[in-house]
Amino acid sequence: MLHASSEGDAGIIATDLREALVLVVGFPCWRDSPKYSAGGYLGFMESATDFLCRDMMLDRPALAAEQARVAESLGLSLEAPTVLVARLHTAVKNLSPDFAFIDDIGEYGGLFGPFPTSRNQRWQ
Template sequence: MPLTPEVLTADSEVVAWLGGLDVSFAADDEPWFTIDGLDSPRQVGSDSSGGAFVLLPSQDVLYVSSEGRAGIIAGSFDAFVQLVVARPYWLDILKFSAGGDLAEMRRAADALEATLEDEDDVNEAREEIRARLDLPEPDDPVGALYDAVAASDAIVRATDGSPFTTLFNRFSIDNNPTLRNAAA
């Protein structure tokens, strides 16, 4: 049976573990954005920075940041949960993507993972979620994230009608001393 928001939210322990990875499945207010061609976006979650996770009719998962960036991050709800568990810092991978360079995203993922080595709570959350959901480790979560964002064709707009920009940001881990040192 495929993983759906309803199946996932029926397990309060998994929901709590995912909350530790910065994904909340609490009901949110009216969307503060629109998506071209979609009358009623189905927001299935949010993060602590005010970003929204939207399940599209195609079953893609769209992320809409509170800073005016948006894009598809996963091709299914299953893939979304796998991404969050495998790379809970997925948004930082995009931040340090040097404008959407896959090699730079891989460098960022390695550096970010190195900063988590002693984060027992993150590793425990990963293990618990995978066990409870019988969730496999994705083959290439960074490559899948890159492919989803690069192919994203959803047009998200602020309430004033201005379009959101891509989730790929211009920074590199070389712009961050902690990550630069972790990658060394």
């Protein structure tokens, strides 16, 4: 499954639609995790995932119940965000290392961002 953002980033995020849905339902903030990967390091993505999950639950306390309801209606199993981010890292790194998405506007950048988690001052 290809993800192309309106910010000009693109990459393969999953091997199929089901895997992509598991990611999106199980970790709604998944798009931010690779941004804080310091160029593709899983450890930074895992650290960002911890902060993102914390922030997500503070902003939306009923999220876990909503995720369970959506997962059940789609016949999906919820997995821990750390499992999902590891799978995302593998997909981005291994399935699209030389991938380039180009449309009529131009070539998109990759999903791995240059920033470490320390770049986000709220996560200090």
